Amino acid sequence: MRKPISKTTRKQKLVSEVDEIKLLNSWIESQKPDCGSNPMSLPPIPSKAPIGRVDSESFSRYAGATRFRELPISKKTKDALRRSKYTDMTDIQRACLPHALCGRDILGAAKTGSGKTLAFVIPLLENLYKERWNPEDGVGSIIISPTRELASQTFDVLKAVGRHHNFSAGLLIGGRKDVETEKERVTELNILVCTPGRLLQHMDETPNFECSQLQLPKRRQTFLFSATQTKSVQDLARLSLKDPEYLSVHEKATRATPNRLKQTAMIVPLDKKLDMLWSFIKAHLNSRILVFLSTRKQVKFVYEAFKKLRPGLPLKCLHGKMKQEGRMGTYSQFHEKATVLFSTDVASRGPDFQPGSRLGCSGGLSRRYAAKIPIESIKANNKRLQSVSGLLSSLLVKYPDTLPGLAKRAFITYLKSIQNHKDKEVFDVMQLPVDEFSASMGLPMTPKIRFSNHKMKSKKPLELSPIVETDSSDMRMHWRTPKEELDIGDLEEEEVERKILCQQLGF
Numbered sequence: 001m002r003k004p005i006s007k008t009t010r011k012q013k014l015v016s017e018v019d020e021i022k023l024l025n026s027w028i029e030s031q032k033p034d035c036g037s038n039p040m041s042l043p044p045i046p047s048k049a050p051i052g053r054v055d056s057e058s059f060s061r062y063a064g065a066t067r068f069r070e071l072p073i074s075k076k077t078k079d080a081l082r083r084s085k086y087t088d089m090t091d092i093q094r095a096c097l098p099h100a101l102c103g104r105d106i107l108g109a110a111k112t113g114s115g116k117t118l119a120f121v122i123p124l125l126e127n128l129y130k131e132r133w134n135p136e137d138g139v140g141s142i143i144i145s146p147t148r149e150l151a152s153q154t155f156d157v158l159k160a161v162g163r164h165h166n167f168s169a170g171l172l173i174g175g176r177k178d179v180e181t182e183k184e185r186v187t188e189l190n191i192l193v194c195t196p197g198r199l200l201q202h203m204d205e206t207p208n209f210e211c212s213q214l215q216l217p218k219r220r221q222t223f224l225f226s227a228t229q230t231k232s233v234q235d236l237a238r239l240s241l242k243d244p245e246y247l248s249v250h251e252k253a254t255r256a257t258p259n260r261l262k263q264t265a266m267i268v269p270l271d272k273k274l275d276m277l278w279s280f281i282k283a284h285l286n287s288r289i290l291v292f293l294s295t296r297k298q299v300k301f302v303y304e305a306f307k308k309l310r311p312g313l314p315l316k317c318l319h320g321k322m323k324q325e326g327r328m329g330t331y332s333q334f335h336e337k338a339t340v341l342f343s344t345d346v347a348s349r350g351p352d353f354q355p356g357s358r359l360g361c362s363g364g365l366s367r368r369y370a371a372k373i374p375i376e377s378i379k380a381n382n383k384r385l386q387s388v389s390g391l392l393s394s395l396l397v398k399y400p401d402t403l404p405g406l407a408k409r410a411f412i413t414y415l416k417s418i419q420n421h422k423d424k425e426v427f428d429v430m431q432l433p434v435d436e437f438s439a440s441m442g443l444p445m446t447p448k449i450r451f452s453n454h455k456m457k458s459k460k461p462l463e464l465s466p467i468v469e470t471d472s473s474d475m476r477m478h479w480r481t482p483k484e485e486l487d488i489g490d491l492e493e494e495e496v497e498r499k500i501l502c503q504q505l506g507f
């Protein structure tokens, strides 16, 4: 147990904090970088040069600093950074921190994984510290993140870097049950990390936490960080930032992702996709692999079936119906080691999967980033293709109570998802080798399908005939496509649905 701090020690601590803040303020004030300048263009501080007060009158330069220890920040923050193994700054941190520490608004743009989080978390902590903000002072800072997962990642960074400070902080995101407890505490927290929805919910429902309280104060500092400088980001900046410093550290880059991030695509016939996926996994047992599937039922089937086949690395699954805690757990396990994560597009809406090293990587997981990475088309090496359908057929027989039902639902929901696509040039159910697809999933017979909406623009007329009910109660009308209508022979590669099957993470 910690010894209680004596009155004298507390007083000494307060005095030394006051002294430290005075020194930091003088240091910051005396060495302010020029407005509009990019500190990256300045030479680095020589490694043996004195840091902080140089003599009774002057302080060391911090614009151009390359290491955190060269910045005018508190000992508490420096110690926590060191403990988290952050010593050298990334480019965006070098560019932003000198301006941010002297109170300027920042509009920052840098590639994903470039370290933007610390570029705003450090000045936030320093501001509150220098203001002598106390736990009783209530909300002093709000971080708004677009998604729950990003908010949660930011909260983790805040906890690590703010560990020696005495502020209270809370993560306010949807999908967590403890909203009532949250309501009791939210007005007492110093730092809120939130998603917009949950913040609005508190503004509506939590007593003493009204919009009027959250009107932006006149004296405030605002940072707006993004991976790119788009028109909408600039519009937002015009509304909320005052004379901001525009700092874009990868201006010449043509894309918003690290250069080493590669995206490749392979066109694979529908009935060979599972074989390809299985072969890909077996060939990359030391990788982190994220597999997007079209529907939740597909995720369930492929995950359950592959898990039973034990490919040689852990498998996880993620979809929107999972509870928030489960989703978070899966994200963090995925960060830790070689894993295959099967997911619906819930994983593509924001969170970043870092490879553990300093060069963060989104691995094409986030659509906003994936859209900016050039896609290189590669050809499948059919010689290395391992067939999994035989194994799946045996599995379905071995687990008659679970797997056949999952496979059937996966098959039906996939066809439904194709039918729901508007672009019938590409997504035409009539063009799919449904029998072969069904067999590739290990199903002994092609399931019968019913659609509530069968307005399909197929070149061939579709014959509809009543069939036996299937177990999917949400589809009312039913139709059967005669075998010969669908038997379209060998497909040309170009005719096959264009879809990226899977992507490898890490490089």
Ligand SMILES: Nc1ncnc2c1ncn2[C@@H]1O[C@H](COP(=O)(O)OP(=O)(O)OP(=O)(O)O)[C@@H](O)[C@H]1O
Pocket (backbone or CB within 6 Å): 085, 086, 087, 088, 089, 090, 093, 110, 111, 112, 113, 114, 115, 116, 117, 118, 226, 227, 352, 354, 356, 357, 358, 359, 360, 362
């Ligand atoms: N100075 C640093 N030294 C070492 N590692 C760092 C440093 N700054 C950040 N990192 C690490 O780099 C990774 C990416 O950082 P961060 O998430 O802040 O990037 P980002 O630019 O905010 O990405 P995104 O645009 O995807 O949100 C994290 O794993 C983080 O711990």
